[in-house]
Amino acid sequence: MALGKSVCVVCRQERDGVPVEDDPVIAAIRAVKTRLGIATGNRLVVCHEDLETARKKRARFERTLMWCAMLGAAFIFVILLSKQSLASLFIGLVVAAVVVSFALLAYFPKACGTGIAAVSAAPAGATHKRVRPPKR
Numbered sequence: 001m002a003l004g005k006s007v008c009v010v011c012r013q014e015r016d017g018v019p020v021e022d023d024p025v026i027a028a029i030r031a032v033k034t035r036l037g038i039a040t041g042n043r044l045v046v047c048h049e050d051l052e053t054a055r056k057k058r059a060r061f062e063r064t065l066m067w068c069a070m071l072g073a074a075f076i077f078v079i080l081l082s083k084q085s086l087a088s089l090f091i092g093l094v095v096a097a098v099v100v101s102f103a104l105l106a107y108f109p110k111a112c113g114t115g116i117a118a119v120s121a122a123p124a125g126a127t128h129k130r131v132r133p134p135k136r
C-alpha cells in the first residue's frame with residue numbers, strides 16, 4: 001500500500017510533523033478500514049503547532065483508561081466476593097469490558113517521543129518548554 005499524505009491528527013490538515021505511534025487501537029481501526037476498502041493510506045502525524053495539545057489529550061486518555069481499568073477490576077473483585085458463581089463472574093467481565101471501552105471514547109494516539117519517559121529523559125535545561133512569541 002502506497003503511503004499517502006501526512007495528516008495531523010489534531011487539526012486534520014495536511015502537514016509534516018512527528019509520526020504517531022502505532023498501537024492496538026490504531027492497528028484495529030486500520031484493519032477495519034482496509035477490510036471495508038476505505039483506508040486512506042494517510043500517514044498520521046502531529047504537526048509541530050499541535051504537539052502540546054496532542055500531549056495533553058494523550059495524557060487525559062491515559063488517565064481515563066487507568067481509572068476505568070481500576071473501576072472494572074474493582075467491580076469484578078466485588079462481584080467475586082459477594083457471589084461466587086460463574087454466571088456472576090461472566091457478568092462482571094462484561095461490565096468491566098464496557099467500563100474500559102468507555103475510556104476509548106477519550107482515545108487519542110500518542111506522538112512518538114512525547115511520552116512521560118521522553119520528557120524526564122531530557123537533559124536538565126533542555127527546552128521542552130517551548131518559547132512562545134509574546135502575545136499582543
Ligand SMILES: [Zn+2]
Pocket residue numbers: 008009010011012013015046047048049050
Ligand atoms: Zn496540527
